Amino acid sequence: MSVDQRIEQLRSTLSLEVGRLTSYDDVEALRVRFLGKKGLLAELMVFLKESGPEQRPLMGEKINSFKQEVTGHLDRLSSSWKAKERSSLLEKEAVDPTLPGRQSYLGRAHPIQSMLQTVLDILISMGFSIQLGPDVDTDYYNFEGLNFSPDHPARDMQDTFYLNQGFLLRTHTSNTQVHVLKSHAPPVRVVAPGRCFRNEDISSRSHVFFHQVEGFYVDHKVSFADLLGTMDYFLKRLLGSETKTRFRPSYFPFVEPGLEVDVMCRACHEKGCRLCKQTGWLEILGAGMIHPSVLLAAKIDPEAYTGYAWGLGIERLTLLEHGIPDIRMLTENDLRFLSQFP
Ligand SMILES: [Zn+2]
Known part of the structure; x- marks a missing residue:
């Protein structure tokens, strides 16, 4: 072969x-294959070695000009592939100013907390002060001191979580x-908000923990009429002045x-509905x-003092206020649910 x-x-x-190239790296691999030290063009030197001295200059010139041709061709391919890859990278990283921005979320109060705060604000404005009691307490404070003797049947109404060493999780505030x-x-005029726990089956209407607001007032001559008037006033403040x-x-x-204490159903105004x-x-x-x-257990003379008390469930109020069908939604911490509350 010549x-x-x-x-x-x-x-x-x-x-x-060249027809099979798919990247800049392919071009560089082709360059090595043709122009590398042991590449295809280096092999052409065999012809030079085997030729006579009169043919040698012409042959050298031919090989050289082919080498320049290949180099120029590969250089052009190399720079065009480099440009192509850079522009596709820019495209990938490009910012589209017409896209909507990423939303960040502001923290907000849980619906239970906002209801609790609303209730407490009203009661504080009525002259009650806040006292907190322990979640973990003894049988005495949760039952016996409240006139539940050890074998009192009413204890069965409140399924209790018992802990070690005579402690329990309080079943009410x-x-x-x-x-x-x-x-x-006395006189004491106190509201006691907090968590309560009962060992009940979890359903759409009840949970093993919930929030109560306990309120009580003890003084000379506190009457039953005071209790009714206070409850009526409080519920009208909370639910609206037209509340019956x-x-x-x-x-x-x-x-x-x-x-x-019942309130008139706001959904149907006494006509009757599913709620x-x-x-x-x-x-x-x-x-x-x-x-x-x-009162006696607390060493307060019931001849000299009287008092009233009430307990209000915050979960139930929250469900009614927002028309929430299932109490479990309040504890699932699903942002799609929680973000609906302003
Ligand atoms: Zn109704």
Whole structure:
């Protein structure tokens, strides 16, 4: 084969390979294959070695000019691939100013906390002061001091989480009442907000923990009429001045008499609907005159002092206020749910 034929062969190999290029790196690999130390063009030197001295200058010139041709060709390919890759990288990293910005979220109060705060604000403005009691307490403060004797059947109404060494998780915020009455001489006018725990099945209507606001007032001559007036005023402040209230007799060991307070269903205005189970009324809190045994246990003379107390469930109020169908939604911490509350 002559040097001309070999050069022609290499030229067509090169053009075939150029058609298969897919990246800048491919161009550089091709450069090594053709122009590297042991590349295809280096092999052309064999022709030079084997030629006679009169042919040698012409042959050298041919090989050289082919080498320049290949180098120039690869240089052009190299720079065009480099430019192509850079522009596609820019495209990938490009900023599209028409896209909407990433949203950042402001923290906000949980619906339970906002309801709790609303309730406390009203009660504080009515002259009550806040006292906190412990979540973990003894049987005495949760039951016995509230007129639940050890075998009292009403204990079964409150399934209790018992802990070690005689401790339990309080089943109501009424334990605070015992703490305060034992340590403060009347008059006392206190609200005690907090978490309560009951060992119940979790359903759409009940949970193992919930929030209550306990309130109580002990002084000379505190009357049943004071209790009714206070509850009526408080519920009108909370739910609107047109709110009607209804009082029904009920039983709790730590009050006598005991009552349950209903408010007119705001969804149907007494006509009856699914929310109020067709009754037109919603049960909202339990209350009563503090039982003389509770006062005696706290060393307060029930002949000289009387008092009233009530307990209000915050979860139930929150569900009613926002029309939330399931109490479990309040504890799932789903942002899609929580972000609906301003
Ligand atoms: Zn209704």
